Amino acid sequence: MGFALVTAIVGVGGCAGKPTDAQLQVWREDAIALNKKMVAANANTIQNESHLVIAGATGTPVELNWQQLQALATKHVRTPDANYVLDPGKVFDFRGVLVSTLLKSGIANTADEVVFVCSDAYVVTVKLADLLAYPIILAIAKNDKPIKRDRGGPIYLVFPYTEYPLLKQKYNESAWGFYVSHVIFGNEPVELRVGKRILNLAALDKLPQVTLSQTVGYRRGWPNGKVKLQGVRVRDVLGAAGVQISEHQEIVVRGKPQIYHDSSNPVRLSAKDVRHCDILLATRWGDDHRLIPTKMGGPVTLAFDPQCTATNHLPWVTFVEEVAVIL
Numbered sequence: 001m002g003f004a005l006v007t008a009i010v011g012v013g014g015c016a017g018k019p020t021d022a023q024l025q026v027w028r029e030d031a032i033a034l035n036k037k038m039v040a041a042n043a044n045t046i047q048n049e050s051h052l053v054i055a056g057a058t059g060t061p062v063e064l065n066w067q068q069l070q071a072l073a074t075k076h077v078r079t080p081d082a083n084y085v086l087d088p089g090k091v092f093d094f095r096g097v098l099v100s101t102l103l104k105s106g107i108a109n110t111a112d113e114v115v116f117v118c119s120d121a122y123v124v125t126v127k128l129a130d131l132l133a134y135p136i137i138l139a140i141a142k143n144d145k146p147i148k149r150d151r152g153g154p155i156y157l158v159f160p161y162t163e164y165p166l167l168k169q170k171y172n173e174s175a176w177g178f179y180v181s182h183v184i185f186g187n188e189p190v191e192l193r194v195g196k197r198i199l200n201l202a203a204l205d206k207l208p209q210v211t212l213s214q215t216v217g218y219r220r221g222w223p224n225g226k227v228k229l230q231g232v233r234v235r236d237v238l239g240a241a242g243v244q245i246s247e248h249q250e251i252v253v254r255g256k257p258q259i260y261h262d263s264s265n266p267v268r269l270s271a272k273d274v275r276h277c278d279i280l281l282a283t284r285w286g287d288d289h290r291l292i293p294t295k296m297g298g299p300v301t302l303a304f305d306p307q308c309t310a311t312n313h314l315p316w317v318t319f320v321e322e323v324a325v326i327l
């Protein structure tokens, strides 16, 4: 961008008198400095805006901002980066928040697994016992520098491979979650925002129940092949919350992960599809209708009826928190 500016000035230079080489050099350096400043400012914004939500068996979710994370990030873990393929043996000094310290705020013993949700909706599940036994950290610095997004930052789940080589077998490189945004201890209760109302599981259970048999539309956590899903229709949920929809409106379904909040790419349903298709907010799964656990994207997951070709291509939404009507 800075270079475009320089080129433009040189471009009109023909009429205004040719700049000297020295002048060009000054402009060039200015442009580079400006560029650097902008990159740095952007990096800061990304970091200052990033935060971590701790939820689940803790009760009310707690949100830690970047400053609070900095203060908590006192644990150093020296280990290779499981995803640094250029030099797999190279050891880095990661600094981060010891996940076990996040447990102290009164986590019930009900949780035996902890789910790390990433901003791209990727999910990593770690046994609580392992978090207590090993210094697994949410790293925010690598060799004293913030972690770049293309290296998993700003918050990167790091396992101490060097000190505990057996962790490599239990948690391979796919467990190193990039851009972690939520840590969820055990399972959360259903709390679905619909218009101005909040519906809990009891409210959803009063609505007509629909069952689909589907291959789950996202990567991890579910058995392979077709799975039985049970839940309520988006249209009935809107009705229960007293939300009217008209022809030209769209319905947005938002889940916890940041990608579902991207205003340029939300998961939008047309009023027509909501009326004519069974678009499901699933709360249960399997033959025994178990509640959908956190590690499978629960307690509420958006699912589509395979019979309805209009919605077949749409992405499934995990950790659904809100159904909103937009113009």
Ligand SMILES: Nc1nc2c(c(=O)[nH]1)N[C@H]1C(S)=C(S)[C@@H](COP(=O)(O)O)O[C@H]1N2
Pocket: 083, 118, 119, 120, 122, 173, 174, 175, 176, 177, 178, 179, 180
């Ligand atoms: N947030 C997030 N973290 C992630 C992934 C991902 O898709 N999203 N992929 C995992 C997997 S399967 C691997 S092998 C490594 C490297 O993923 P990549 O090859 O997609 O970079 O990151 C892990 N961490």
Ligand SMILES: [Mo]
Pocket: 173, 174
């Ligand atoms: Mo992977």
